[in-house]
Amino acid sequence: MPPTTTYGKGLRSLALATTITIGLALVLIFFYAPLDAEQGFVQKIFYLHVPLAIVSLCGFVVGGALAICHLRTGDRKWDLRSYVAIHMALIFGIGGLITGSIWAKASWGHWWVWNEPTLVSFLIVLLLFATYQPLRFSIEDPERQSRYASVFSIVAGAFVPLNFIAVRLAAQYVHPRVLTLGGGQLPGSMRLTFLVSLVGIALLYATLWKYEMTAKNTRFAVRRLRRTLLGEDAVRPVGRSAAPS
Amino acid sequence: MRVVLAVLRKDLRLELRTLETVPAMVLLTLVTFVIFHFGLNRATIDGQLAAGVLTATLLFAAMLGINRLFVAEREQGGFDGFLLAPVDRSAMLVAKAAALFLFLVILEVVAVPAFALFLLGPSLGPALPGLILVLALADAALAVIGTLVSAIAVHTRARDLIGPVIALPLLIPALIATARAIGPLLAAHGAGSPPGRWLAILALYDVVFALLAYAVFDFLLED
Numbered sequence: 001m002p003p004t005t006t007y008g009k010g011l012r013s014l015a016l017a018t019t020i021t022i023g024l025a026l027v028l029i030f031f032y033a034p035l036d037a038e039q040g041f042v043q044k045i046f047y048l049h050v051p052l053a054i055v056s057l058c059g060f061v062v063g064g065a066l067a068i069c070h071l072r073t074g075d076r077k078w079d080l081r082s083y084v085a086i087h088m089a090l091i092f093g094i095g096g097l098i099t100g101s102i103w104a105k106a107s108w109g110h111w112w113v114w115n116e117p118t119l120v121s122f123l124i125v126l127l128l129f130a131t132y133q134p135l136r137f138s139i140e141d142p143e144r145q146s147r148y149a150s151v152f153s154i155v156a157g158a159f160v161p162l163n164f165i166a167v168r169l170a171a172q173y174v175h176p177r178v179l180t181l182g183g184g185q186l187p188g189s190m191r192l193t194f195l196v197s198l199v200g201i202a203l204l205y206a207t208l209w210k211y212e213m214t215a216k217n218t219r220f221a222v223r224r225l226r227r228t229l230l231g232e233d234a235v236r237p238v239g240r241s242a243a244p245s
Numbered sequence: 246m247r248v249v250l251a252v253l254r255k256d257l258r259l260e261l262r263t264l265e266t267v268p269a270m271v272l273l274t275l276v277t278f279v280i281f282h283f284g285l286n287r288a289t290i291d292g293q294l295a296a297g298v299l300t301a302t303l304l305f306a307a308m309l310g311i312n313r314l315f316v317a318e319r320e321q322g323g324f325d326g327f328l329l330a331p332v333d334r335s336a337m338l339v340a341k342a343a344a345l346f347l348f349l350v351i352l353e354v355v356a357v358p359a360f361a362l363f364l365l366g367p368s369l370g371p372a373l374p375g376l377i378l379v380l381a382l383a384d385a386a387l388a389v390i391g392t393l394v395s396a397i398a399v400h401t402r403a404r405d406l407i408g409p410v411i412a413l414p415l416l417i418p419a420l421i422a423t424a425r426a427i428g429p430l431l432a433a434h435g436a437g438s439p440p441g442r443w444l445a446i447l448a449l450y451d452v453v454f455a456l457l458a459y460a461v462f463d464f465l466l467e468d
Contacts (some may be wrong), residue, residue, distance in 0.1 A: 071464055128414035138401035148397055151347065151461045152411070155393065158457055159415060166418030166446055 002169035008214040011207070018207045021200040025193070033193040042106040045099055047194055051201035052123060053096035059089025059205060060129060064157020079146035080244045082153055084212045086132055088205055093126050121167040128156050133167055137242040146244055216243070247334045252340035257347070259317065266313045267348050270306040274356040275404040277302045278363045281390035296427035299360055299421055303353065303380075304387075308409050310348050311391035314341055315399040328466060338392060338462040346388040353380055365431065374437040379426045382447040386419035389451065393458045396465045422446040 029047045036043035063086035100119060105111045135152055139145040148180035227235045238245045252366050260266055281298050327337055361369040390412060398408035426443035
């Protein structure tokens with residue numbers, strides 16, 4: 001078994017890079033990017049909301065890709081990676097939904113609007129991934145749990161782009177689309193700020209993923225050591241859990 | 246192919262002898278139409294509203310079928326028997342999806358005329374060819390995703406809960422396309438043709454999920 005320190009390797013530099021990028025992004029947001037002509041100060045939530053949503057969607061797809069590795073290799077460490085990726089993406093997704101709701105209330109006057117296809121597709125994706133943990137939790141055998149969860153993640157990961165196509169076609173455009181993914185119609189200063197925020201949030205996601213992986217691996221290592229040193233009876237068995245163990 | 250037919254024949258014979266699933270699905274649709282009549286407080290409906298009512302009703306009936314699909318296999322050791330046999334495991338997916346598809350078709354043969362009788366304002370005749378096409382594509386989506394989800398859910402502790410909760414979000418894009426494609430067919434001023442865009446989406450959805458289900462299904466049967 002590798003010593004526990006290897007799990008956290010690179011965590012410190014990653015955390016540092018995250019702090020610096022997010023700090024830079026905040027400076028750019030508040031002092032560099034111009035105020036939006038129509039929406040004013042409220043528009044600045046865009047720099048938080050859109051990166052959160054994009055990173056969360058990418059996290060879901062990455063979770064699916066890691067699940068493919070799990071099914072191909074049969075190695076359960078991939079399942080753990082996929083689980084943490086989806087877990088973090090869910091948290092980011094809820095953050096994106098809440099910030100989006102605040103923005104919608106401030107700029108359109110409603111907490112929720114149905115004619116914004118991105119919003120609706122995002123909600124559907126989130127509703128689907130919200131069933132990931134209940135599914136894991138209701139399968140007792142750990143080996144079967146990880147296999148089934150991987151199947152779910154692959155299907156759901158492929159579902160993300162499909163769902164966006166379908167919902168986008170279903171919506172009638174009422175609002176002008178100012179937010180293309182590449183920031184097509186944004187002025188240069190706003191685009192730069194947006195890109196830095198996006199990198200910052202992506203780094204935050206990577207750091208949290210790494211941190212959670214380290215924590216889980218360390219916990220497993222400690223359990224193993226305790227069991228070796230104190231005997232099988234000294235370590236309580238893990239209860240049924242949604243997390244891979 | 247012989248294996249698929251054998252499993253399919255077994256499922257159909259089981260259904261014919263027990264009459265468990267399909268009659269329950271039909272009854273559920275009829276009751277749901279009555280509930281919609283009172284819930285909407287309308288004697289007749291047409292257009293997009295009718296399309297929504299029909300789609301939602303068929304979806305809930307399909308859920309019953311999806312929940313029951315693998316129960317007999319699990320409770321009576323069908324899985325073990327199938328895994329012991331030297332056959333391709335994907336045959337189970339194809340056979341079960343075909344069985345679910347047939348159940349849905351039988352359901353619709355009763356439910357659509359009943360819908361026309363109870364709720365639909367415009368006459369069903371001119372809409373029928375388009376409706377058959379849309380429903381066939383929708384049934385394929387329900388059958389493929391339903392089989393996949395049912396195979397996942399049947400081994401969980403709370404399968405009756407987990408199945409629908411996973412299946413509904415996965416089916417949303419297909420249901421959007423179905424409802425939107427049926428809408429113009431049931432319009433009050435005469436049936437239009439189903440919009441090609443939605444048919445294309447439904448077909449795309451069917452193909453993508455069929456391939457996906459085929460790729461991952463083996464892992465659900467391993468033991």
